[in-house]
Amino acid sequence: MKGFLKRDYYLMSGNLKFYALFMACFGILAVFTDFNTSFFALYVLLFGISSVLGLFSYDDFNHWTAYGSAVPSGRMAMVDARYLFTLLVAVGMTVMQILLGLLGGEGAQLSMAAVYGGVFFLYAAIALPVSYHFGGAKSRTVMIVLVALMAGVVGMGGSILNIASATRGLRLPPMTSLLPLVGLAALALSWRVSLGIVGRKEL
Amino acid sequence: MEYAAKLDHLTKDFGSFKLDDVSISIPGGTILGLIGENGAGKSTAIKCLLGILKPTGGSVELLEGEGLAGVGYVPDECPFSDQLRVKQVGSFCAGMFSGWEDALFTHYLEKFELPAQKKVKELSRGMKMKLSIAVALSHKPKLLVLDEATSGLDPVVRDEILDEFLSFLSDEDHAILISSHITSDLEKICDYVTYLHKGRVTISGAKDELLSKYGKLSCSKADLAQVDPALIVGKREGDYGCQALINDREEFRRACPDLSLDPPTLEDLMIYTTRGDRT
Numbered sequence: 001m002k003g004f005l006k007r008d009y010y011l012m013s014g015n016l017k018f019y020a021l022f023m024a025c026f027g028i029l030a031v032f033t034d035f036n037t038s039f040f041a042l043y044v045l046l047f048g049i050s051s052v053l054g055l056f057s058y059d060d061f062n063h064w065t066a067y068g069s070a071v072p073s074g075r076m077a078m079v080d081a082r083y084l085f086t087l088l089v090a091v092g093m094t095v096m097q098i099l100l101g102l103l104g105g106e107g108a109q110l111s112m113a114a115v116y117g118g119v120f121f122l123y124a125a126i127a128l129p130v131s132y133h134f135g136g137a138k139s140r141t142v143m144i145v146l147v148a149l150m151a152g153v154v155g156m157g158g159s160i161l162n163i164a165s166a167t168r169g170l171r172l173p174p175m176t177s178l179l180p181l182v183g184l185a186a187l188a189l190s191w192r193v194s195l196g197i198v199g200r201k202e203l
Numbered sequence: 204m205e206y207a208a209k210l211d212h213l214t215k216d217f218g219s220f221k222l223d224d225v226s227i228s229i230p231g232g233t234i235l236g237l238i239g240e241n242g243a244g245k246s247t248a249i250k251c252l253l254g255i256l257k258p259t260g261g262s263v264e265l266l267e268g269e270g271l272a273g274v275g276y277v278p279d280e281c282p283f284s285d286q287l288r289v290k291q292v293g294s295f296c297a298g299m300f301s302g303w304e305d306a307l308f309t310h311y312l313e314k315f316e317l318p319a320q321k322k323v324k325e326l327s328r329g330m331k332m333k334l335s336i337a338v339a340l341s342h343k344p345k346l347l348v349l350d351e352a353t354s355g356l357d358p359v360v361r362d363e364i365l366d367e368f369l370s371f372l373s374d375e376d377h378a379i380l381i382s383s384h385i386t387s388d389l390e391k392i393c394d395y396v397t398y399l400h401k402g403r404v405t406i407s408g409a410k411d412e413l414l415s416k417y418g419k420l421s422c423s424k425a426d427l428a429q430v431d432p433a434l435i436v437g438k439r440e441g442d443y444g445c446q447a448l449i450n451d452r453e454e455f456r457r458a459c460p461d462l463s464l465d466p467p468t469l470e471d472l473m474i475y476t477t478r479g480d481r482t
Contacts, residue, residue, distance in 0.1 A: 003298025010291045011284055058284045067282035070253040071299050072271045203255045 004068065004081035011058050012051050012089075019047055023096060030104035038112055041097045042154060045116045048093040052086050053127055053143065056136030066203040075198045079132070083191045086124050090117055114180050119153055121183025125190035132197045204231035207266055207346040207378030208252060214260035215247055222247045222402045224261070229346070229395070232375035234368065236389035236410070237382035238473060239399035245382035246279070248399065249350045252380075266345055272301060275339030279351035281331035285324030289317055289334060293341070300342035311337035329360035336364065340371065347371060349381040353388050361385075365392050386469035398472060405476050410469070418452040418464030419471050421445070431458055437475030448475030 026040040059065050068074045097113045126146060131139045207229045215222040222244040229235045237245045250256040252263050253276060266273045283292045289312065297303045312319055315333040323331060332352060339347060347368065353361045368379055369392055383389055389396065389410075396413060398406040406413060420430070427438065427445045434455050438447035448471055449455045452464055467475075 001298075003295045003300075006291075006295035006298055007287075010287055010295060014286045062282050062284050063278065063280060064282055064284075066250070066255045067276065067278055068299075069255050070271060070274070070276045072301070074271075074299075077299075200257075202257060203250075 001077040001081045001084070004074075004078050005085055008055055008081060008085040011055055012085075015047075015051065015054075022047070023100075026100055027103050030100055040100050041112055041116055044093050044096050044100070045120055045154070048089045048120055049123060049127075051089055052082075052124060053131060053136075055082065055085075056131040056139070058136075060136040065198075065201075069198075069203050076195060079191065079194045079198050082128065083187065083194070086128065086187070090120055090124075093117070093120060111177065114177055116154070118179025118181075118183040121180060121187045122153075125183065125186035129190055129193045129197055132194045132201070204267060204345070204376050204378075206264075207231050208380060209264045210248065210252060210261065211263070212261040213248065213251055213258050213263065215244075215251055215256060216259045217247075220244070220247075220402060222251070225399070225402075225404055226261075227397050227404070227407070229378050229380055231378050232372060233394040234372065234379040234381060234392050235395040235397065236393035236469075237380065237397050237399060238384065238386055238389060238469060239382075240384060240473065240477065243399040244402040245384075245399055246350050247402075249348055249380070249382060253348065269345070273345040275342065275344030275347045277332070277335045277339045277347070277349045277352045279354060281323065281326075281335050283323050283331075283334065283338075285322065287323050288319070289321055289323065289326075290319040292323070292334065292338065293319070296338050296341070302342040302344075304341060304343065307343070308337060308341035311340055329356045332356060332360075332364065336367065340367075345376055345378070347377070347379045347381075349379065351383055352381065353383055353385055361388060368392060384473075386473060390469050396469060398469075398476065400476060406472055413472065414466060414469075416450070416452060417467045417472060418449040418455060419467040420447045420449050420455075420462060420464055422447075422462055426459075426462055429459065430455070430462075434458065436472075437478035439475075439478065448472065 022043065026043070030040065065078065068078045071077070094113045094117050097116060098110070101112065123146060127139070127143060130142050133139070134142065209229075210225055210227045213222065213225040220242070225244070225248055227235065227237075227248070237248065239245050247256060251258045252265065253271065253274065265271065293305065293308045293312075296308075297305060315330070315337055317326070317330060317334055317337065323334070326334065336352070353364060356364070365388060368381070371377055372379065381389065381393070393410050395408065396406070396410045397404055417436070420427070422445055424440060424445055427440070427447060430447070430449075434449050434451055436448040436450045438445060448467060449464060455462075455464060
């Protein structure tokens, strides 16, 4: 699994400079303007999602999945690595969102990070098996629908946070705080589904 | 090791195409060439052997039960993404293959003149193929499986790579399965040849025996008309003469002592078998 995980990292590392540049810009804007950092956090979420799902396009282009399955236990190791990579991206994403919140003087923004983290996990839980089943290119149509759905969920989450912030007294519903856990559970189920898909798939 | 790999009555049905009842054995210490036109089923057979495709019927055995651990696979296209650097490929492959040796990878990079810092997209097709071969050899496989590994390469690079394959066969623990439609390459290095045509094994055996068993006839139309059709695999008739592939050189000599046969090439076996199938 280590080798597959390293490959995913190396492929994503090409975009790290680009992400770092965006983060620096966001950081400057957060410090020197009164821009709402939840807007930046949404970008971080999109970076995270595109980092993970973009890997499937690389897989397809180089017929990597077929090559990887010709390695002992390759099919399982590929899936395991991709899910672990997704978790690591989620951790990185959360750290960046919290840093942005702190830079913007809005506190740790844990609740916002929890909502976005949960949405990321739920999205990945659906998108990963879809990508394994249809491949990187075909699954894009499904992704477009998912992005639309996710935008609705994020919009609702943002509204809840704004209302909470405006009224001060209103606390987030417990379900929002539990969203990352729900997302993680969905991701665990999704991992099992993906293992089944890749295990049976003709590559 | 008696056999490096065995395909036993292997069948793979795609509906529009069927790999039908293919049986191939690769003895240890030998090179088996899988020849056939595009779409004949060479890659399908290899993918079934490696578990990339699930066979509809039959069975495969790798390295007497050792499985994929002892296999070095080189697909027809470089599997490494363009934006990766050569040294990164070595780094993650070290975590994928249990027998990986960094020193061996470095040795092959130097031997093939592959710069470690270069990105895969900066490599030529020949260099990409050399990188795939370097990876396959760096985890010390017993069986090297090459799917159209020499296609699209210039003769100099092809020759260099074929030499590398020959040096890999240093002992009987090593074997190579190589598929190609460039029959001249296989004629240089193979001990055994299997010709797949429309998903079926049409010709199979030791290369030297096959080339001595078959014969190529060049004669007039009138002479060709006298030859027993059962001896003719396929023929090419022109205004100034005819050519035909004869399937039994000894029988032909007895039946037509006045006509002489030339030794055929593997390409002749392929072309005339296909022609015979069409007529």
